[in-house]
Amino acid sequence: DAKTTQPTSMDCAEGRAANLPCNHSTISGNEYVYWYRQIHSQGPQYIIHGLKNNETNEMASLIITEDRKSSTLILPHATLRDTAVYYCIVFPTGTASKLTFGTGTRLQVTL
Amino acid sequence: DTEVTQTPKHLVMGMTNKKSLKCEQHMGHRAMYWYKQKAKKPPELMFVYSYEKLSINESVPSRFSPECPNSSLLNLHLHALQPEDSALYLCASSQSGTSGRYEQYFGPGTRLTVT
Numbered sequence: 001d002a003k004t005t006q007p008t009s010m011d012c013a014e015g016r017a018a019n020l021p022c023n024h025s026t027i028s029g030n031e032y033v034y035w036y037r038q039i040h041s042q043g044p045q046y047i048i049h050g051l052k053n054n055e056t057n058e059m060a061s062l063i064i065t066e067d068r069k070s071s072t073l074i075l076p077h078a079t080l081r082d083t084a085v086y087y088c089i090v091f092p093t094g095t096a097s098k099l100t101f102g103t104g105t106r107l108q109v110t111l
Numbered sequence: 112d113t114e115v116t117q118t119p120k121h122l123v124m125g126m127t128n129k130k131s132l133k134c135e136q137h138m139g140h141r142a143m144y145w146y147k148q149k150a151k152k153p154p155e156l157m158f159v160y161s162y163e164k165l166s167i168n169e170s171v172p173s174r175f176s177p178e179c180p181n182s183s184l185l186n187l188h189l190h191a192l193q194p195e196d197s198a199l200y201l202c203a204s205s206q207s208g209t210s211g212r213y214e215q216y217f218g219p220g221t222r223l224t225v226t
Contacts, residue, residue, distance in 0.1 A: 041199075
């Protein structure tokens, strides 16, 4: 599996945009970028995924660089409930396969 | 409905006990997963079932025995566990085949303590 690199922790003020970066320089052509988050003591929650185009849903936006070697997850208006560990994972599509979680970024949203 | 349910929420068992963890989904997903998560660590895959057949076993000790009785249910049978097996056990499900969408949906987990 391709590896990802994320900052260990980040802070964000409530109401501001949270921009979480991820490096995945060894990503293969058939691998998607997936983002999950895990709020304390809960199961991981799927946020968004993309291949090469930018994606947006009701939770977040995903910006993938043209060379696909890095991406940024954007939470446009962070709230206290967005405090969680955010995982960036590259994942080959086409079959049921394992998610390999890295250490993720611990996002702390503050008042 | 994107809900995966797991029972029980908490389980305390002795090293000689036999217990089972249960997982259920009604999203029509044909792939189901067991993950183990130790405190302050990311989840680690244990097993994958695809179309009710075991497709991935991440070299898990035989004291953990998975079972997929039908496409909606996934069990994890536990026997002769060790204290170091204490962890949060997470179940997940996803579509399979050629659907084009493979995001996994996780349950809340079962917090297991082995005494």
